[in-house]
Amino acid sequence: MHLEDEIKRRRTFGIISHPDAGKTTLTEKLLLFGGAIQEAGAVKSNKIKKGATSDFMEIERQRGISVATSVLAFNYQNKKINILDTPGHKDFAEDTFRTLTAVDSVIVVIDVAKGVEEQTEKLVQVCRMRNIPMIVFINKLDREGKDAFDLLDEVEQKLNLRVTPLSFPIGMGYDFKGIYNVWEKNINLFSGDSKKNIEETIAFDDVNNTELEKIIGEKPAKDLRENLELVYEVYPDFNRDEYLEGDLQPVFFGSALNNFGVRELLDCFVDIAPTPLAKKAEERLVDPNEKEFSGFVFKIHANMDPKHRDRLAFIKIVSGTFERNTPYLHVRNNKKLKFSSPNAFFAEKKEIVDISYAGDIVGLHDTGNFKIGDTLTQGEILNFKGVPSFSPEHFRYINNADPMKAKQLDKGVNQLMDEGVAQLFTLEINNRKVIGTVGALQYEVIQYRLEHEYGAKCTYENLPVHKACWVEPADPKSEEFKEFKRVKQKFLAKDKQGQLVFLADSSFSIQMTQQKYPNVKLHFVSEYK
Numbered sequence: 001m002h003l004e005d006e007i008k009r010r011r012t013f014g015i016i017s018h019p020d021a022g023k024t025t026l027t028e029k030l031l032l033f034g035g036a037i038q039e040a041g042a043v044k045s046n047k048i049k050k051g052a053t054s055d056f057m058e059i060e061r062q063r064g065i066s067v068a069t070s071v072l073a074f075n076y077q078n079k080k081i082n083i084l085d086t087p088g089h090k091d092f093a094e095d096t097f098r099t100l101t102a103v104d105s106v107i108v109v110i111d112v113a114k115g116v117e118e119q120t121e122k123l124v125q126v127c128r129m130r131n132i133p134m135i136v137f138i139n140k141l142d143r144e145g146k147d148a149f150d151l152l153d154e155v156e157q158k159l160n161l162r163v164t165p166l167s168f169p170i171g172m173g174y175d176f177k178g179i180y181n182v183w184e185k186n187i188n189l190f191s192g193d194s195k196k197n198i199e200e201t202i203a204f205d206d207v208n209n210t211e212l213e214k215i216i217g218e219k220p221a222k223d224l225r226e227n228l229e230l231v232y233e234v235y236p237d238f239n240r241d242e243y244l245e246g247d248l249q250p251v252f253f254g255s256a257l258n259n260f261g262v263r264e265l266l267d268c269f270v271d272i273a274p275t276p277l278a279k280k281a282e283e284r285l286v287d288p289n290e291k292e293f294s295g296f297v298f299k300i301h302a303n304m305d306p307k308h309r310d311r312l313a314f315i316k317i318v319s320g321t322f323e324r325n326t327p328y329l330h331v332r333n334n335k336k337l338k339f340s341s342p343n344a345f346f347a348e349k350k351e352i353v354d355i356s357y358a359g360d361i362v363g364l365h366d367t368g369n370f371k372i373g374d375t376l377t378q379g380e381i382l383n384f385k386g387v388p389s390f391s392p393e394h395f396r397y398i399n400n401a402d403p404m405k406a407k408q409l410d411k412g413v414n415q416l417m418d419e420g421v422a423q424l425f426t427l428e429i430n431n432r433k434v435i436g437t438v439g440a441l442q443y444e445v446i447q448y449r450l451e452h453e454y455g456a457k458c459t460y461e462n463l464p465v466h467k468a469c470w471v472e473p474a475d476p477k478s479e480e481f482k483e484f485k486r487v488k489q490k491f492l493a494k495d496k497q498g499q500l501v502f503l504a505d506s507s508f509s510i511q512m513t514q515q516k517y518p519n520v521k522l523h524f525v526s527e528y529k
Helices: 003-008 023-033 058-063 090-099 118-129 148-159 211-216 218-234 240-244 262-272 403-418 441-454 479-487 507-516
Strands: 010-017 070-076 079-085 105-111 134-139 163-165 167-170 178-181 186-189 201-203 249-253 294-302 311-319 321-323 328-330 335-337 343-346 349-352 355-357 361-366 375-377 394-400 423-427 433-437 458-462 467-473 492-494 500-504 520-523
Touching: 003 010, 003 355, 010 023, 010 090, 010 118, 010 262, 023 070, 023 079, 023 105, 023 134, 023 262, 070 361, 090 118, 090 294, 105 118, 105 148, 118 148, 134 148, 134 262, 148 163, 148 218, 148 249, 167 218, 167 249, 186 211, 211 218, 249 262, 311 321, 394 403, 394 441, 403 423, 403 441, 433 441, 441 458, 467 507, 479 520, 500 507, 507 520
Parallel strands: 010 079, 010 105, 070 343, 105 134, 134 249, 163 249
Antiparallel strands: 070 079, 167 178, 178 186, 186 201, 294 311, 294 375, 311 361, 321 355, 328 335, 328 375, 343 349, 343 361, 394 433, 394 458, 423 433, 423 492, 467 500, 467 520, 492 500
């Protein structure tokens, strides 16, 4: 196949939501349709012994939440679909923000009973900053929930989106009869039998046809007609260009657990979702159809296989093709590297691939060369933007609990920080190490992984820090900056990249500092250069 055709076949997207809205379940069902798995596992139920395919770290299985972003790929209708399943839990938001730099579009999952939740708002805001095309999936229709129109209003107001329903529920919860598919003009009846893998659909061009009463009953038929009239009047018609520009968001209804409404979502997605998009580098805009390979690291995962100490760097291919055993330039280190066993993923199953195309995600074995945000190219100097570090919310000193294992602890902490699990700050005054995370649960994950993967034990000590501010002096040699450093020396640290960071203990202290030292700029995101 020709390069352009291969790239056109690809759809790379992420699924985002608040925890428990059913993101991992939806991922599983999409794989089921792709024929990638025979039986879908559920995250919660202990009856199903088969855990969800995308959750492979031990700690995820114990807690029933997804911690790491996993990558899953399958073929469907001659399209190659790459899903990045992101953690929904807010303690792992950093990982999700970074993953959003590697996707071309997004599916937002919303729980019918809870509506739009706080974590969804944050993630959608990041997507809007980048104009990522979004499809909304309203999940769990077999449970009692909010009215469909109320939900659509909530999505518009809270998430600041402009929506158009491409499917509409017939009843809800106890009275849930099925879904009318606006996109394909057919009706999908709900049997409530989750053992049936795929529900039948009835083609139905004209909702005014009297057959409708026979199929779903009189009252539901009347309600559906009235609702659809409203839908056509109130909401804009679907326009693909507006969707691709991030100005219009199609909405689907369904129940992922019962495998219902998922096929409609997938069929429409395959039709309308964008093929791999061009990406901005600091030097220029890089088009996916360029012959020359380029790509960037958006995630690093240490110890995918506990038996072998290896790290995998996840690379999103931006342009051209990536071939096995071909030397590529690691731009930051300015050295050529070649990879004998690049991996393609199917959750924890990995396969070695000879060639991958723009839009694909490849895992490269890494002995410590890569950091998040690194670029690989065929030789051109390119630096892709947009893998920021945000100021953490929690800060703790990390102490070694076993003096014999100091080396293991150092190595473990450094590798986990390269992976982007959390951020490491080293205090200038005494070189003590401080770990900053987005959520408190991260500390448990770090402790668990240090012990089980590196054989090192650590303890924590609270540190009252409100925010980490990256410091940018107007003139590093000025008296003002020297005084700032002298007065604030107790609160100054270096991050892993060696950038100066001011650990402020309150928002008041940030205000005072900015007033007193107007030429010293403070940033809450590390990517200010």
